[in-house]
Amino acid sequence: MIRIDSRHLRLAAALLLSVGVAIAFERSTALRGLVLPLQEITARVAAFALNALGMPVVVDGVLLTHAGGFRAAVSHGCTPILPVVFLGAVMTFGIPLRRRTRVLGLLSGAVLLTLINLLRVIALFSIGVVAPGYFVVSHEWLGQGVVIAATALIAGYWIARAVNPVRLKARP
Amino acid sequence: MSNRIAGSGVVGLAIVLFVAPGTRSFAQDDGIDIQSGVDVSDALVATDALRWVPGQIIVKYKTTPRGDDPRLGTMGFSEHLRVTGGGEYIYALSPARSRSMSVRNMSEQAESAVERMQGQPDVEYAQLNYVAHIVRIPNDPGYPQQWHYRNNGNGNDESPGGINLPDAWDRTTGATTSVVAVIDTGILPNHPDITGSQNLLDGFDMITDNFTANDGDGRDNDPTDSGDAVGPGDCGPGSRPSPDSWHGTHVAGTVGVGRTDNGAGIAGVNWNSRVVPLRALGRCGGSIADINDAIRWSAGLAVPGTPQNQHPAKVINMSLGAGAPCSASPSTQAAIDDVVAAGVTVVVAAGNEASDAQNSFPASCNNVITVAASDFNGELVRRYSNFGNVVDIMAPGGDVTADDDNDGNPDGVLSMVNGGYAYYNGTSMAAPHVAGVAALLLAQDPGLTPQAVENLIVSNAIPRSNTQCPLPCGAGLLNADINASGSTPPATLAISVNPTEFELDEGESATLNVNVTLGGAPADGITVRLRSSDDAVATISPASAVTNSMGQVQVQVSAGTRGDTELAVSIPGQTQTMTVNVDVRVVPAMGIVAALMLALLIGFFGFRRLGVARR
Numbered sequence: 001m002i003r004i005d006s007r008h009l010r011l012a013a014a015l016l017l018s019v020g021v022a023i024a025f026e027r028s029t030a031l032r033g034l035v036l037p038l039q040e041i042t043a044r045v046a047a048f049a050l051n052a053l054g055m056p057v058v059v060d061g062v063l064l065t066h067a068g069g070f071r072a073a074v075s076h077g078c079t080p081i082l083p084v085v086f087l088g089a090v091m092t093f094g095i096p097l098r099r100r101t102r103v104l105g106l107l108s109g110a111v112l113l114t115l116i117n118l119l120r121v122i123a124l125f126s127i128g129v130v131a132p133g134y135f136v137v138s139h140e141w142l143g144q145g146v147v148i149a150a151t152a153l154i155a156g157y158w159i160a161r162a163v164n165p166v167r168l169k170a171r172p
Numbered sequence: 173m174s175n176r177i178a179g180s181g182v183v184g185l186a187i188v189l190f191v192a193p194g195t196r197s198f199a200q201d202d203g204i205d206i207q208s209g210v211d212v213s214d215a216l217v218a219t220d221a222l223r224w225v226p227g228q229i230i231v232k233y234k235t236t237p238r239g240d241d242p243r244l245g246t247m248g249f250s251e252h253l254r255v256t257g258g259g260e261y262i263y264a265l266s267p268a269r270s271r272s273m274s275v276r277n278m279s280e281q282a283e284s285a286v287e288r289m290q291g292q293p294d295v296e297y298a299q300l301n302y303v304a305h306i307v308r309i310p311n312d313p314g315y316p317q318q319w320h321y322r323n324n325g326n327g328n329d330e331s332p333g334g335i336n337l338p339d340a341w342d343r344t345t346g347a348t349t350s351v352v353a354v355i356d357t358g359i360l361p362n363h364p365d366i367t368g369s370q371n372l373l374d375g376f377d378m379i380t381d382n383f384t385a386n387d388g389d390g391r392d393n394d395p396t397d398s399g400d401a402v403g404p405g406d407c408g409p410g411s412r413p414s415p416d417s418w419h420g421t422h423v424a425g426t427v428g429v430g431r432t433d434n435g436a437g438i439a440g441v442n443w444n445s446r447v448v449p450l451r452a453l454g455r456c457g458g459s460i461a462d463i464n465d466a467i468r469w470s471a472g473l474a475v476p477g478t479p480q481n482q483h484p485a486k487v488i489n490m491s492l493g494a495g496a497p498c499s500a501s502p503s504t505q506a507a508i509d510d511v512v513a514a515g516v517t518v519v520v521a522a523g524n525e526a527s528d529a530q531n532s533f534p535a536s537c538n539n540v541i542t543v544a545a546s547d548f549n550g551e552l553v554r555r556y557s558n559f560g561n562v563v564d565i566m567a568p569g570g571d572v573t574a575d576d577d578n579d580g581n582p583d584g585v586l587s588m589v590n591g592g593y594a595y596y597n598g599t600s601m602a603a604p605h606v607a608g609v610a611a612l613l614l615a616q617d618p619g620l621t622p623q624a625v626e627n628l629i630v631s632n633a634i635p636r637s638n639t640q641c642p643l644p645c646g647a648g649l650l651n652a653d654i655n656a657s658g659s660t661p662p663a664t665l666a667i668s669v670n671p672t673e674f675e676l677d678e679g680e681s682a683t684l685n686v687n688v689t690l691g692g693a694p695a696d697g698i699t700v701r702l703r704s705s706d707d708a709v710a711t712i713s714p715a716s717a718v719t720n721s722m723g724q725v726q727v728q729v730s731a732g733t734r735g736d737t738e739l740a741v742s743i744p745g746q747t748q749t750m751t752v753n754v755d756v757r758v759v760p761a762m763g764i765v766a767a768l769m770l771a772l773l774i775g776f777f778g779f780r781r782l783g784v785a786r787r
Contacts, residue, residue, distance in 0.1 A: 003783065015774060015775050018767065018771060019768060022763055022766075022767030023764055023767070025763065061683055062682070071675065073676065073682060077766075082763070082766070082767060090774060094778070147766075148770045149773075152773035152774050
């Protein structure tokens with residue numbers, strides 16, 4: 001049995017807060033507007049990478065267009081914003097960590113999630129170009145699943161670190 | 173000073189004015205010193221006499237009459253021809269009566285009938301059926317001396333060297349959209365015939381060399397002609413002195429920079445077209461680098477270090493040249509090619525060396541209309557005009573050593589100079605006639621390409637015999653009376669959009685670019701309206717917008733609920749409509765589902781770890 005104490009409540013509160021932010025993002029156009037620059041940056045970087053990989057792509061705002069005609073928009077869901085919000089909530093409020101560890105965990109996690117998300121966008125667009133029939137299922141399940149799993153793993157790692165902190169052993 | 177001159181000749185060639193040497197003359201006309209610009213209004217010629225249809229009158233009754241008017245019947249106006257839209261009755265003399273009358277008697281009978289009817293209590297008014305006609309003879313007092321504009325022929329008000337401008341003016345007197353750039357010595361904006369003229373647009377002083385510029389500075393936005401007089405040796409060892417030419421103003425005056433049909437001064441080929449003065453020639457000529465920049469600037473092309481021309485020209489006149497084939501100055505050919513590609517017609521003077529124009533540029537360049545000079549009789553002026561196979565057309569350049577019309581004035585081209593007017597001769601004077609006619613053609617059909625303009629001018633030339641043109645002078649004498657309307661299909665507005673379809677997530681926005689062209693060129697100031705067939709699926713903001721100078725409009729398409737909609741993009745006055753498909757794709761609440769899954773995953777793992785550690 002797991003005995004519920006204040007630490008469980010803190011984690012639950014952090015997760016609920018994150019879900020609340022996610023819902024707000026889905027409901028509020030104004031909030032999504034704040035993410036537009038991030039969408040455009042994501043689209044630009046993805047286009048750069050795709051071109052570097054030999055896939056001719058032009059970018060117009062958030063719209064990626066392949067020379068062959070396949071086109072996809074980088075929406076707010078295609079940015080790492082929500083995974084970072086979750087990780088941030090967990091790292092900031094959810095678990096007991098030293099301040100330095102919180103900052104380190106949050107920064108490294110955000111960078112890692114951004115890279116994973118970028119790989120997702122590039123992979124999804126490539127699937128759309130090469131095998132457009134698989135794009136929808138890849139986009140709606142596989143891509144999101146990978147990001148969810150990655151976020152959960154990173155958050156879990158820091159939760160584990162909080163519970164069993166690495167301690168220096170004294171020299172014999 | 174001569175060391176300064178060397179610096180101004182970029183390619184080592186002096187670009188000079190094409191006024192025939194030693195032929196400047198100031199005329200006396202009926203005791204009026206044209207050069208000094210004194211009042212010449214008493215030289216105004218009476219306009220045409222009033223005329224009317226013989227034997228016809230117009231009567232307006234206070235009440236509708238029953239049958240024809242017996243009062244008019246007794247005067248031979250037996251029945252009315254018809255009733256006008258204004259309820260007036262038009263009466264005519266009966267055929268039986270008019271057969272026995274002269275035209276003069278019929279006119280007098282009509283006058284008598286009008287007089288009688290005007291006094292009748294049931295008549296509101298009665299009048300003669302006047303003949304109205306287009307009068308396109310300018311009332312400028314100097315116009316009678318401008319033989320070069322008259323209709324071609326030997327009759328009254330005609331001249332054998334005339335270019336049929338009165339007939340052409342019945343079609344058009346120019347348009348504000350027809351802009352001619354005159355690359356020359358600049359302009360005299362305070363000339364009495366130019367002051368207040370709406371035809372003068374902002375120009376530019378493209379001269380970089382201070383000595384050449386003679387205005388104390390280099391390039392600036394003031395194209396005022398500060399004079400180009402030089403002393404002995406100023407333009408190199410042994411060079412001769414020369415007074416100020418005011419050449420640019422004379423040339424621009426012929427194109428039509430001044431006020432025509434204003435009861436003062438002289439007329440120009442254009443009454444309403446606009447002129448952009450470019451100053452590229454000054455003391456001792458001008459550098460080809462400055463001229464090339466002036467060519468590009470005229471057309472609205474970018475010239476580093478200068479503001480963009482806000483009134484790009486459709487025609488460029490260059491009454492200048494240098495004594496070398498065009499191949500000696502490929503930069504000039506490149507500049508000409510650039511502006512022709514931009515849709516600008518380039519007119520150049522053939523030169524005044526009485527030799528083959530092949531050895532002069534820009535006369536021998538490609539993509540230009542090269543103009544030789546004709547005299548009062550419409551013949552090539554062999555005394556000075558260049559000729560040859562590169563010449564496209566001949567136009568009045570005049571000959572101030574002759575007075576073939578015996579009017580006491582030299583047969584030069586009369587135009588504006590500092591303080592008044594003067595007769596000049598040269599191919600410099602011939603070219604602006606062609607440039608002016610090109611502007612008239614573009615006023616009729618703004619969609620004409622440079623090639624189409626040249627084709628129209630050449631194909632409508634007045635043929636010349638071997639006697640009139642013993643040396644090659646192109647297609648003949650310039651004929652301004654050209655019907656250019658319908659030469660090109662009417663320019664139509666066209667819309668294009670990018671992208672032509674959207675796939676948007678719910679709530680997502682994207683930019684729709686709309687481009688509007690008129691005859692293939694960007695259409696500025698066109699109101700574009702956009703409408704979504706289903707606002708629930710997608711909305712457009714703004715719903716209407718005005719195109720910018722690039723003919724573009726950008727709007728935001730915002731996806732609403734899932735579905736398909738069509739965006740109709742339309743232009744007022746035309747039925748051009750472009751449809752954009754918007755497919756709003758929605759992954760139902762996937763963001764929230766993903767967030768919950770993420771929360772559950774982290775919660776499950778985190779609670780277990782926290783719980784395990786607790787035990």
